[in-house]
Amino acid sequence: MAEDKKKKIKPLATGDKTIPPEGAKMISIYIMGREYRVPETLTILKAVEYAGYRYVRGCGCRGGICGACGTFYRYLGDYRLKTGLACQTVAEPNMVIVQLPFFPANRPNYTLEGMGGDLHGELRRLYPEVFKCVGCGTCTRTCPMDIDVMDYISLMKRGDLKGAAEKSFDCVMCGLCAGRCPAQISQFNAAMFVRRLYGRFMASKAAHLSKRVDEVQSGKYAIMLEDLTKADSDDIKRLYIEREREPDMSEPGGWMPEDTSHL
Amino acid sequence: MEGYIPELKELIKRVEATRPARVERAKRNEHFPALTMQQREEWLNLYHPDYKKDGRRAVRIGPNKGAVLPEEVASLLESSSRIDSNAIDLSRVDYTADVLVIGGGGAGTAAAIMAQEAGCKAIISTKLRHGDSNTVMAEGGIQGADQECDSPYCHYLDVVGGGHFTNRPDLVAALTNDAPLIISWLEDMGMMFDKLPDGRMKVRHGGGTSRKRMHSAGDMTGAEIMRVLRDEARNRHWDITVLEFTPAVELLLDSDGGCAGAILYNLETKEFYIVRAKAVIIASGGFGRLHIQGFPTTNHYGATADGVVMAYRAGVAVSELDSTQYHPTGAVFPEQNVGLLITEKVRGLGAQLLNIEGEEFCFALEPRDVESTCIIRECVDQGKGVMTPVGRIGVWLDSPMIDLLHGEGTVKKELPAKYIQFKRYGIDISKEPMLIYPTLHYQNGGLVINDEGGTSLRGLFSAGEVTGGVHGRNRLMGNSLLDILVFGRRAGMSAAEYAKKDDKTKVTLTLAHIDRFERELKDAGIEGAVRGPLLLPDYTPDHVRVRRANKE
Ligand SMILES: Cc1cc2nc3c(=O)[nH]c(=O)nc-3n(C[C@H](O)[C@H](O)[C@H](O)COP(=O)(O)OP(=O)(O)OC[C@H]3O[C@@H](n4cnc5c(N)ncnc54)[C@H](O)[C@@H]3O)c2cc1C
Ligand code: SF4
Ligand code: SF4
Ligand code: FES
Numbered sequence A: 001m002a003e004d005k006k007k008k009i010k011p012l013a014t015g016d017k018t019i020p021p022e023g024a025k026m027i028s029i030y031i032m033g034r035e036y037r038v039p040e041t042l043t044i045l046k047a048v049e050y051a052g053y054r055y056v057r058g059c060g061c062r063g064g065i066c067g068a069c070g071t072f073y074r075y076l077g078d079y080r081l082k083t084g085l086a087c088q089t090v091a092e093p094n095m096v097i098v099q100l101p102f103f104p105a106n107r108p109n110y111t112l113e114g115m116g117g118d119l120h121g122e123l124r125r126l127y128p129e130v131f132k133c134v135g136c137g138t139c140t141r142t143c144p145m146d147i148d149v150m151d152y153i154s155l156m157k158r159g160d161l162k163g164a165a166e167k168s169f170d171c172v173m174c175g176l177c178a179g180r181c182p183a184q185i186s187q188f189n190a191a192m193f194v195r196r197l198y199g200r201f202m203a204s205k206a207a208h209l210s211k212r213v214d215e216v217q218s219g220k221y222a223i224m225l226e227d228l229t230k231a232d233s234d235d236i237k238r239l240y241i242e243r244e245r246e247p248d249m250s251e252p253g254g255w256m257p258e259d260t261s262h263l
Numbered sequence B: 001m002e003g004y005i006p007e008l009k010e011l012i013k014r015v016e017a018t019r020p021a022r023v024e025r026a027k028r029n030e031h032f033p034a035l036t037m038q039q040r041e042e043w044l045n046l047y048h049p050d051y052k053k054d055g056r057r058a059v060r061i062g063p064n065k066g067a068v069l070p071e072e073v074a075s076l077l078e079s080s081s082r083i084d085s086n087a088i089d090l091s092r093v094d095y096t097a098d099v100l101v102i103g104g105g106g107a108g109t110a111a112a113i114m115a116q117e118a119g120c121k122a123i124i125s126t127k128l129r130h131g132d133s134n135t136v137m138a139e140g141g142i143q144g145a146d147q148e149c150d151s152p153y154c155h156y157l158d159v160v161g162g163g164h165f166t167n168r169p170d171l172v173a174a175l176t177n178d179a180p181l182i183i184s185w186l187e188d189m190g191m192m193f194d195k196l197p198d199g200r201m202k203v204r205h206g207g208g209t210s211r212k213r214m215h216s217a218g219d220m221t222g223a224e225i226m227r228v229l230r231d232e233a234r235n236r237h238w239d240i241t242v243l244e245f246t247p248a249v250e251l252l253l254d255s256d257g258g259c260a261g262a263i264l265y266n267l268e269t270k271e272f273y274i275v276r277a278k279a280v281i282i283a284s285g286g287f288g289r290l291h292i293q294g295f296p297t298t299n300h301y302g303a304t305a306d307g308v309v310m311a312y313r314a315g316v317a318v319s320e321l322d323s324t325q326y327h328p329t330g331a332v333f334p335e336q337n338v339g340l341l342i343t344e345k346v347r348g349l350g351a352q353l354l355n356i357e358g359e360e361f362c363f364a365l366e367p368r369d370v371e372s373t374c375i376i377r378e379c380v381d382q383g384k385g386v387m388t389p390v391g392r393i394g395v396w397l398d399s400p401m402i403d404l405l406h407g408e409g410t411v412k413k414e415l416p417a418k419y420i421q422f423k424r425y426g427i428d429i430s431k432e433p434m435l436i437y438p439t440l441h442y443q444n445g446g447l448v449i450n451d452e453g454g455t456s457l458r459g460l461f462s463a464g465e466v467t468g469g470v471h472g473r474n475r476l477m478g479n480s481l482l483d484i485l486v487f488g489r490r491a492g493m494s495a496a497e498y499a500k501k502d503d504k505t506k507v508t509l510t511l512a513h514i515d516r517f518e519r520e521l522k523d524a525g526i527e528g529a530v531r532g533p534l535l536l537p538d539y540t541p542d543h544v545r546v547r548r549a550n551k552e
Helices: A002-008 A042-050 A119-126 A128-132 A138-142 A149-158 A161-167 A176-180 A187-202 A209-219 A224-231 A234-240 B007-027 B037-047 B072-078 B106-117 B152-162 B169-190 B221-236 B306-313 B368-381 B400-406 B411-412 B416-423 B479-501 B512-523 B542-547
Strands: A026-031 A034-039 A070-075 A082-086 A095-099 B056-058 B068-070 B095-102 B120-126 B240-243 B246-255 B259-265 B272-282 B324-331 B391-398 B434-443 B447-450 B460-462
Touching: A026 A042, A034 A042, A042 A095, A119 A128, A119 A161, A119 A187, A128 A149, A138 A149, A138 A176, A149 A161, A149 A187, A161 A187, A176 A187, A176 A234, A187 B169, A187 B221, A209 B169, A209 B221, A224 B152, A224 B169, A234 B152, B007 B400, B037 B368, B056 B072, B068 B072, B072 B306, B095 B106, B095 B240, B095 B259, B095 B479, B106 B120, B106 B221, B106 B240, B106 B272, B106 B479, B120 B272, B152 B169, B169 B479, B246 B272, B246 B306, B246 B512, B259 B368, B272 B306, B306 B447, B306 B460, B306 B512, B324 B368, B368 B391, B400 B411, B411 B416, B460 B479
Parallel strands: A026 A095, B095 B120, B095 B272, B120 B240, B272 B460
Antiparallel strands: A026 A034, A070 A082, A070 A095, B056 B068, B246 B259, B259 B272, B324 B434, B391 B434
């Protein structure tokens, strides 16, 4: 067995190649209308590869977070249009599939520096179309991340930027919502802008962080660190073993070590 | 596909039986004893894939000739160029830039922003879309010593201890010193960190940390960092040009042997472009998609070691490239989630690892290689793993403990993406544990750099997962997102400074190093070498390959 394994090592990747178990049930899917037979239980992404495609576009992280693989599909004979991420959606019999690897969305430029006053006004200036949402709910029905897109758009309209930032947080920027919006809004880009506004101007600043930044910039730790880089390995090992560990259940900022000499 | 099959449901009952007592102990801050230093070493030697001889060999040419590396890596270092240097006219320059950045992940984008800030025009060459990278996948968090009980000094000790004291001290000092600056830089750019109402960062422990210094943005920390950086780069598009689906395939040197650009390849039109640049930064990320020893991987589609391959040909040495990080907790059930990373945050929040009997068998927050070793040992040696229907093996990660320790709803709130990814297949991870096994996660080693991101090749800089030394032979969670930004920024600034130094517009571009390398291949008797860099993995199934037989 061990020898066998040795021989099998190849320079090209194999670890993600689908090797269907013996007797796997095969199903029909329709990639851009053309029928292929693939084993069941694969994600759409792996089913497309199983069919013989090699991705250039439409595949990024393969883990449901980059938004490269937005997909529209229908079941044969069903009028309803569905969406999903190809790397996260299981291929099922009679799916008719097309991926949307790119969508020409609107993204005006801006600089955060100098903003901070009327944030809602900045949104209105950059994305006036957001205020023309007709409330049809198509974006919400479209979002593969189950985000209530219409809701965050209406929070933006109302000026609740914190709410919009939080509600849009899980967005992977796949662009599917924008592809279906009758008001031609690029929801995900507007949301990106709002989240940055919130993070920069609305969320409370971390006071302990700015204090530490000052300390670093004053060179406070440079000497300590240099000493560590020069210490011999037994000393370093001893220091490592003697570290005090902050208790698991302590609140951030609520605990101090006994030895405070290197803080 | 609806949830756990009955056989597994039956086994979960054993986990539930031991849970109340385990939760009580955890509340009292009692945990499973960590391994001693001797035990760590002994077990690593016996069970960790890196320490085995199988599937490794000495590389036969180049600056690290004789170094023993995984077969998959060695054969790419010995690969032959995609370019016929005689057929290409280097005087036909397609793009010029002050700084060319290879790789549009976190490190590359941070570098481009800093180079731009220093007054340079930058080009980012990237293989997929801008941001399709390992950075976007990082979930758990980013370290930085900014709490009162903590300091760069404590952080330094954690880093070198986690790395088994094999890290490069100067790089660790830079890493830990800059960390608070990085967190603050991100806060300024509007990143949505998890904070308490008064603005204090919600920090947690990670494997091998002595203080809570793991900052997060939900369980999408890397995605949030990446989209903020990318958005900022886009705001500066008149200075930062991004060429997507256009990876670099070869570096270009000047006649004095300094780096002066690269050849890019348009994956769609199949054209090669010549880029002349005053300085080049390699930030092309890791090698998970080489599937070392056939392991599944957590990495993105483009993680194929290209940067290492290109720089190696140009004479830049690598270090610790034989050392691979297996993330202890990759999903093994359901099949669709195989390889999917279960962030360390789950353990940071208190979930324990359990064998088939529902018993704890190790401390859940050991350094990663140690943790992986414990899991492999429990399954392979002790025979106490749980088998899935297709014959994969794993142990339980008891996520329902989290709500019991921190209150109802914590799982959903702190781990929204994981929650959804399992819910989709009928598993509620706030009620049922996950089945996990180690998965190929991170390239520990890589190109040798100095603490300013410079390499041994004049004009060539590098940062991020493609480099080696920062983490030694083992990286702790949260130090890689930090690494890519610390050294991405430093490389960007150093490259800009170098680019501005003297007039470099007159140099002649050459590919002489490629000709030299091809000769070395021949002299070493290496024939039929694969073409490198690999660019994309090939998952063509056998039944398709057979039908293509005449073509490929
Ligand atoms: C699933 C997962 C979870 C993780 N979680 C954490 C965590 O919680 N905390 C932490 O600190 N770290 C974590 N890491 C590690 C960390 O995310 C990465 O190590 C880090 O983001 C790498 O950044 P990078 O910029 O060096 O490379 P990447 O982000 O991978 O970017 C490299 C870019 O270069 C491109 N590229 C590749 N080849 C070429 C070429 N030839 N030409 C042009 N471009 C090219 C790639 O496509 C990619 O866009 C995680 C990693 C993974 C995979
Ligand atoms: S909000 Fe729009 S862009 Fe974001 S994930 Fe949902 S559909 Fe995709
Ligand atoms: S699809 Fe467009 S118009 Fe309809 S609710 Fe969404 S944002 Fe509004
Ligand atoms: S490939 Fe990244 S979300 Fe599907």
